[in-house]
Amino acid sequence: MRIADRIKRLGTETAFVVSAEAAAFAVKGNKVYPFHLGDMNIITPGNIIEAATRAMKDGKTGYCPNAGIPGLRETLAADVSASHGVAYTMENIAIQPGGKPTIGKFFLALMNPGDEVLYPNPGYPIYESQIEFHGGTALPYGYNEGPENFLLDMEAIERQITPRTKLLVLNDLQNPTSAECTMAELERLAELVRDHDLYVLCDEAYFDIRYSGKSVSFASLPGMAERCVLLYTFSKKFAVTGWRLGAAIGPKEIIDVIAKLNVNDESCSNHFIQHALIEGLTGDQSEPRKILETLKKRRDTAVDILNSIEGVRSFRPEATFYLFPNVTGAMKNKGINDYDQFRRAILEKSGVSVCTRLHFGRALEGETNYYIRLAYSGIDTTEIEEGLHKLKVFLES
Ligand code: PLP
Numbered sequence: 531m532r533i534a535d536r537i538k539r540l541g542t543e544t545a546f547v548v549s550a551e552a553a554a555f556a557v558k559g560n561k562v563y564p565f566h567l568g569d570m571n572i573i574t575p576g577n578i579i580e581a582a583t584r585a586m587k588d589g590k591t592g593y594c595p596n597a598g599i600p601g602l603r604e605t606l607a608a609d610v611s612a613s614h615g616v617a618y619t620m621e622n623i624a625i626q627p628g629g630k631p632t633i634g635k636f637f638l639a640l641m642n643p644g645d646e647v648l649y650p651n652p653g654y655p656i657y658e659s660q661i662e663f664h665g666g667t668a669l670p671y672g673y674n675e676g677p678e679n680f681l682l683d684m685e686a687i688e689r690q691i692t693p694r695t696k697l698l699v700l701n702d703l704q705n706p707t708s709a710e711c712t713m714a715e716l717e718r719l720a721e722l723v724r725d726h727d728l729y730v731l732c733d734e735a736y737f738d739i740r741y742s743g744k745s746v747s748f749a750s751l752p753g754m755a756e757r758c759v760l761l762y763t764f765s766k767k768f769a770v771t772g773w774r775l776g777a778a779i780g781p782k783e784i785i786d787v788i789a790k791l792n793v794n795d796e797s798c799s800n801h802f803i804q805h806a807l808i809e810g811l812t813g814d815q816s817e818p819r820k821i822l823e824t825l826k827k828r829r830d831t832a833v834d835i836l837n838s839i840e841g842v843r844s845f846r847p848e849a850t851f852y853l854f855p856n857v858t859g860a861m862k863n864k865g866i867n868d869y870d871q872f873r874r875a876i877l878e879k880s881g882v883s884v885c886t887r888l889h890f891g892r893a894l895e896g897e898t899n900y901y902i903r904l905a906y907s908g909i910d911t912t913e914i915e916e917g918l919h920k921l922k923v924f925l926e927s
Contacts, residue, residue: 536663539662539663539665540659540662540663541655541656541658541659541662541663542655542659543655543656543889544655544885544888544889545566545567545568545885545889546567548566548567548873548883548884548885548889549566549567551874551877551883552564552566552877552883555877555878555881555883560881561881562877562881562883563880563881563882563883563909563913563914563916563917563918563920564883564908564909565882565883565884565903565904565905565906565908565909565917566883566884566885566905567905567908568705568851568852568905568907568908569771569905569907569908570766570769570771570907570908571907571908571909571910572769572821572824572907573769574768574769574770574773575768575769575810575814575817575818575821576817577809577810577813577814577817578768578770578806578807578809578810578813579806580809581805581806581808581809581810581813582773582802582803582805582806584805585801585802585805585806586802588805590801590802590804590805591801591802592801593797593798593801594798594799594801594804595798596624596789596790596792596793596797596798597623597624597625597785597789597792598623598624598625598777598798598799598804599625599801599804599805600620601804601805601808602625602804602805602807602808603620603623603625604619604620605808605811605812606623606625606762606777606779606811607619607620607622607623607779609811610760610762610779613737613738613745613747614747614749614750614760615747615750616747616749616750616755618779621782621785622779622780622781622782622785623777623778623779623785624777624778624785624788624789624792625775625776625777625798625799625804626775626776626777626778626792626799627774627775627776627796627799627800628763628765628774628775628776629733629735629761629762629763629765629776630656630776631776631795631796632731632759632761632762632776632777632778632788633654633656633657633660633731633733633761634656634660634663634664635778635788635791635792636697636731636759636761636778636784636788637660637661637664637666637697638664638787638791639784639787639788639791640696640697640729640784641661641664641665641666641696641697642665642696643664643665643666644665644666644667644694645666645667645694645695645696645697646666646667646669646690646692646694646695646696646697647661647666647667647668647669647695647696647697647698647699648669648670648671648687648690648691648695648697648698648699649661649668649669649670649671649698649699650670650671650672650673650699650700650701650704651670651671651672651890651891651892651894652672652673652706652707652854652887652890652891652901653670653699653701653704653705653706653890653891654701654705654733654890655889655890655891657699657701657731658670658891666697667694669690669695670686670891670892670894671683671686671687671690672686672894672897673704673707673709675856675899678845679707679708679709679710679845679847680704680707680708680709680845680854681709681712681715682709682711682715682719684715684718684719686894687719687722688722691722691726695726695728696728696729697728697729697730697731698719698722698723698728698729698730698731699730699731699733700719700730700731700732700733700748701732701733701735702716702732702733702734702745702746702747702748703734703735703736703737703739703740703745703849703850704736704850705735705736705850705852705890706852706854706885706887706889706890706901706903707852707854707901708845708847708849708850708852708853708854709847710847710848710849711746711748713746716746716748716751717751719748720748720751720752720753720754723754723757724753728757729757729758729759729784730748730754730757730758730759731758731759731761732747732748732749732758732759732760732761733761734747734760734761734762735761735763735765735766736766736849736850736851737762738766738767738818739766739767739822739825739849739850739851740822740848740849741822741825741826741829741848741849742848743848745849747760749780755780755781756781757781758780759778759779759780759781759784759785759788760777760778760779760780761776761778762776762777762778762779763775763776763777764776764807764810766851766907767810767818767821768807768810768818768821769821770803770807770810773800773803773806774799774800774803775799775800775803775804775807825851825906825907827911828851828906828907828909828910828911828914829846829847829851829853829906830846831911831914831915831918832844832853832904832906832914832918833845833846833853835914835915835918835919835921835922836853836855836904836918838922839860839918839921839922839925839926840859840860840863840925840926841857841858841859841860841861841862841863841925842855842856842857842859842860842925843855843856843859844856851905851906851907852903852904852905852906853903853904853906854887854901854902854903854904855901855902855904856899856900856901857872857900857901857902858898858899858900860925861900863925863926864925869886869887869888869900870886870888872886872900872902873885873886873902875924876902876921876924876925879920879924880917880920880921880923880924881917881920882917882918882920882921884902884903884904885902885903885905886900886901886902886903887900887901887902887903889903890903
């Protein structure tokens with residue numbers, strides 16, 4: 531078989547390997563506490579399910595416009611304009627089958643081979659995969675622990691910018707660290723973007739998953755809307771991860787290119803699901819609010835127990851459904867200095883299944899601390915309590 535050379539440059543999400551290992555461990559009769567995948571064990575709000583059924587019965591089962599149905603594009607433009615303080619119209623929106631497709635399409639639209647792209651590491655692994663797959667040069671930047679949350683390694687961003695640097699990926703409200711940019715960080719980034727003529731992929735997958743305060747979009751800073759493409763997804767807010775619906779939102783010229791890529795890839799996103807998500811955006815919001823209440827309770831339970839474990843230190847982020855505790859002390863206490871050995875030991879001894887820092891990119895030069903990532907979107911509070919108490923017993927034994 532002669533697989534094309536370019537496939538060697540395509541990465542993957544290694545968290546799925548952790549899933550497979552956890553499943554194999556469970557099949558042997560072991561109890562598993564699934565903290566490894568950012569999927570949700572919460573059922574989609576009833577009004578959205580009903581709207582999808584109604585749309586199917588009404589015959590919304592054929593192809594629809596490549597950029598999405600006008601009703602959804604208009605509704606989403608109004609919703610995002612209000613939450614972002616930026617004036618978007620339907621012309622600024624190309625509906626996608628999920629949030630993820632915006633990543634590859636952004637690079638296809640704006641990156642030439644050899645262009646340099648700054649991207650977060652630890653970060654969502656698809657950025658690096660898509661940059662390298664499409665012939666770009668991926669330049670990682672990291673995060674440092676601040677007093678209340680992780681902070682951008684601004685020095686790494688500034689140091690790496692060259693005349694060949696064309697694009698920046700910013701995942702504010704970040705997976706896996708849950709980092710949220712301060713206003714000072716956003717302003718400094720905006721200066722760099724202006725000075726170096728960069729375009730930005732703003733991955734806002736978790737913009738609406740927050741427990742207090744208000745999310746601020748990088749696109750709302752002066753002059754940034756015309757340089758930013760937002761990755762929007764319905765997945766988390768409405769618990770529709772498997773339904774697959776999202777959008778690319780940005781300047782019309784770029785959105786037109788992305789819509790042309792839609793024609794070449796999937797033709798259109800699922801027709802009746804687009805009708806259902808109009809109901810999601812405009813209908814009763816009590817269930818999405820309940821989803822946030824559920825997630826907040828899970829966060830607090832997990833953070834309290836993690837911080838009671840010797841050698842473990844976790845922030846209490848106000849957004850996303852991830853925790854990225856520092857486990858350097860716990861690993862030292864157990865005499866383990868290998869990430870995968872630590873992860874397997876945790877799974878075998880406590881049933882707690884997690885990802886490590888290495889599932890979000892290669893460790894950067896000079897990294898001395900160790901981190902694991904726990905997603906609490908797919909596990910109930912009682913199981914969080916039970917699992918993390920077992921983890922505590924193991925790590926302190
Ligand atoms: N971006 C980030 C940072 C994510 O964590 C995810 C999903 O976990 C996505 C994008 C993709 O979202 P979707 O499932 O809607 O494709």
